[in-house]
Amino acid sequence: MKGIWWKGLGVLLMLYVIIVGFLMPLRPGITTAFPQNIKSGETSVITASTYNARLETLSASDLRAWLVRDTTYILQAQSVKISGDQSVDVTFDVPENLPVDEEVLDFSLVLDAPEMGSIVLPYSIFIAKKGSDLSSGMTAWTSDSLGKLNKHKGLAIPFRNLLxxxxxxxxxxxxxxxxxxxxxxxxxxxxxxxxxxxxxxxxxxxxxxxxxxxxxxxxxxxxxxxxxxxxxxxxxxxxxxxxxxxxxxxxxxxxxxxxxxxxxxxxxxxxxxxxxxxxxxxxxxxxxxxxxxxxxxxxxxxxxxxxxxxxxxxxxxxxxxxxxxxxxxxxxxxxxxxxxxxxxxxxxxxx
Amino acid sequence: MKVLSNIWYLILKDFNIELRQRYILASIFLYVISTVFIISKILQTVSPMLWNAIFWILFIFTAVSAMMKSFSQEISQRSLYYYYLTGPIEIIIAKFIYNFFSLLLMGLLIMAAFIVFINNPIENYGIFVLGVILGALGVSVIFTLVSSIASKGGNSATLMSVLSIPLVLPVVLFNLRITGAGIGILGMTTIANDILLLLSIITILVGVSLILFPQIWRT
CATH class of the missing domain: 1.20.200 (Fumarase C; Chain A, domain 2)
Incomplete structure (x- = not known):
């Protein structure tokens, strides 16, 4: 029996790694958002595909969505609709002016619901400039706030894009x-x-x-x-x-x-x-x-x-x-x- | 003082052997010239990046063929004789110094041949020659120990290239960066850092060789 305990420990740990490593789910995430390019001053519907989000357990009123840039410029969605097993339709009423003087600005799409937690698709939505009034863009993009974001419940490993x-x-x-x-x-x-x-x-x-x-x-x-x-x-x-x-x-x-x-x-x-x-x-x-x-x-x-x-x-x-x-x-x-x-x-x- | 004079005589001894076997020197010279000539004929126009890369490839392969004889030329009875006269530390230091100077000469020869037969992209000769000196230093340290190991194995010519070429890579990668700065394809900003790192690697390798060589020599 002497000298066998560490071999047993090695095998048990390996089994643990294989079982837990493969069975522990991935946290929810957004894989794609379509269309990527939208115009300011228009109402656009963005279809976001989610992963592991368990949308069937959620009701549409739980879901909130935003377009976010640098956590300072925030636009809350007009409405969020669950459109499939793993897809969500988000309607944005994009203001006419952008807060920064660029032809095209990139924004991250954020979804949030209790249990699911908040999920992000970084730098995914590109908004083309229409008006050039910076100060009104500033007020339009800073009036919304993210409020209190939820945390994901349950053991899961991080969701990373590409990986x-x-x-x-x-x-x-x-x-x-x-x-x-x-x-x-x-x-x-x-x-x-x-x-x-x-x-x-x-x-x-x-x-x-x-x-x-x-x-x-x-x-x-x-x-x-x-x-x-x-x-x-x-x-x-x-x-x-x-x-x-x-x-x-x-x-x-x-x-x-x-x-x-x-x-x-x-x-x-x-x-x-x-x-x-x-x-x-x-x-x-x-x-x-x-x-x-x-x-x-x-x-x-x-x-x-x-x-x-x-x-x-x-x-x-x-x-x-x-x-x-x-x-x-x-x-x-x-x-x-x-x-x-x-x-x-x-x-x-x-x- | 005894140690220093012993090292000096061992270097002289290697030099004398070299002079007596002049065909080896001549063959290395011819090897370099003809290879450079082939490169210039095949590639026609050589960009500075390629120039730098080919320079070090030729350097490694010439060094392999030049260093091969470093230990295998010693007949076993003669090494027994040295063993009685001096210590292994003196032998390896003498080999380091001798190999360093022969590789340095070889590197300068390759550089001259490249300038004559291909083209001359060198912008800063100081940095470039410093790269060659450090390259000769690093490569000679690694090849000296490896050739002493390979000479103990059976088929020492193949063994030498199998053992030494992967081992020499970290040193040559640093040299590639230093001479690259000398040619002007890389900036000068990181060069002090590169030289420091290379010198520290070489110092560690010299230390390890000095500890290991007496063990190898005794077999």
Whole structure:
């Protein structure tokens, strides 16, 4: 029984991550609004498609809607009508003048209802200028107010445009990279231990951890590629972060080539431990420094914010942190099996 | 003082070997010239961006073929002899210095060949040469250790390129930015930051190599 509890913990956490991660619903949101372009001085009906909004449980009188810009210029809807399972017709009586002197201004569409909470489609409606009286535009656009907005009730992860349901990939893609790095770090510690003590067991541990870490890295690339297909529209782009990640995988693949190219066991252990330590010190600037210096599509790099704030809220952390622990524990278990396999293999070779 | 004179004699020894095997120097020279000539014939007009990229690609590949012999040329009996005479730290420092100067010369040779045969987009020679110097420094540090590792493996020529080309990438990316500023395709605003980061990476790598090399040498 000794030493089994953490394997069990890893499996239980993984099950928790898969079940809760996939079953927890997405918060309601607006996917599209049509028409996007309307004219000032006219009454326009905008059809908004919603997602997960459970409109059938709402009555039209609960729903409120606004056009909002910078939270200062607000126009409340004339009427809101539920027109389908997941669509709402919002009628706006747009004033003749705009508050800012531009030909076209963009506004965000906001819907609000009790239980559902308030949902936003940012920068979605464009209003073309008609009159040029700024002061009357100012009074027309500042007389309405948002009032008291509702909060969504129930556990749900954030609704983000473009990401939608793929937001759940955070639990897998990001945690795989985290646990890969943890495995590589432990492996470097064992490589250093080996070079100091010359105990073959330490090299066995280090190489097994690198093998499992490399597998996690490849899985991280694969989940990232699927995510990129769904959000950026392509499996692979020439983005720095992606290329650096691929290069770091190449470095560890070279480690495996190096190991298989040396026959003598003792020499193999010393050389590959040295390479492992050297490689780790190159991986750190590759993955953490260079992508932050140049433009990148990947979140967390080149001026892009990482997942934080509205993207990663407490409901997601409830799954994300256990996911990192689960992947790390399962990775340690896998490398444990590799270590035992290699031990047996050595014993067979000796006979 | 003993350490310094040992390092000096080891550098002299490498230089003498180099002079005795003049065909290696000549072949690297020819390799650079003929490759640059092919590039200029194939591409006809080369934009500054492309110039910069090809410069570093040629630099890496010439460095791989030049550094390959760095450790594999030493016969094992002879390295045993050095081992008795000096310490591994002195050997690796001597190799660093020797490889740095040979790569620097090689980089300047490639630069001259590019200017003569292709075109000359360089606006700020100071910054560009600084980029080449830092490139030679970073690449020589990485290639010295990797060639000592690869010489222990079986098929050292293939192993050398497999091991070193991915490892050298972070250093070369920084150099690409520095020489890019020298050519004028990138601004000067981030250059101090780039140089500082590159120097800190190189310092870490030198430290790691100094710790690791004695272990590798003993095998």
């Amino acid at each position: 939608f349901e793929t937001l759940r990939n955070t639990y897998f893609h990001v945690s795989l990279w985290f646990s890969m790095f943890i495995l590589f770090l432990i492996s470097v510690i064992y490589s250093i231990k080996f070079l100091r003590k010359r105990e073959p067991y330490f090299d066995n541990v280090a190489s097994s951890l690198v093998e499992v870490g490399t597998l996690f890295g490849i899985l991280g690339l694969a989940t990232g590629a699927l995510w990129a297909k769904n959000t950026w529209g392509t499996y692979w782009t020439t983005d720095v972060k992606l290329n650096m990640a691929a290069v770091s995988m190449m470095i560890y693949a070279a480690y495996l080539v190096l190991r298989s190219s040396i026959k003598d066991g003792d020499k193999k252990a010393i050389i590959s431990s040295s390479y492992n330590i050297f490689a780790f010190f190159i991986i750190v600037p590759l993955i953490f420094v260079i992508p932050r210096l140049t433009d990148s599509l990947h979140p967390g790099n080149g001026g892009n914010p990482g997942f934080g704030g509205e993207d990663m809220d407490n409901t997601m952390r409830m799954v994300f942190y256990p996911a990192i622990i689960a992947f790390t524990l399962i990775g340690l278990w896998m490398s444990n099996l590799m270590i035992r396999y290699k031990k047996l293999r050595n014993r067979i070779d000796e006979i």
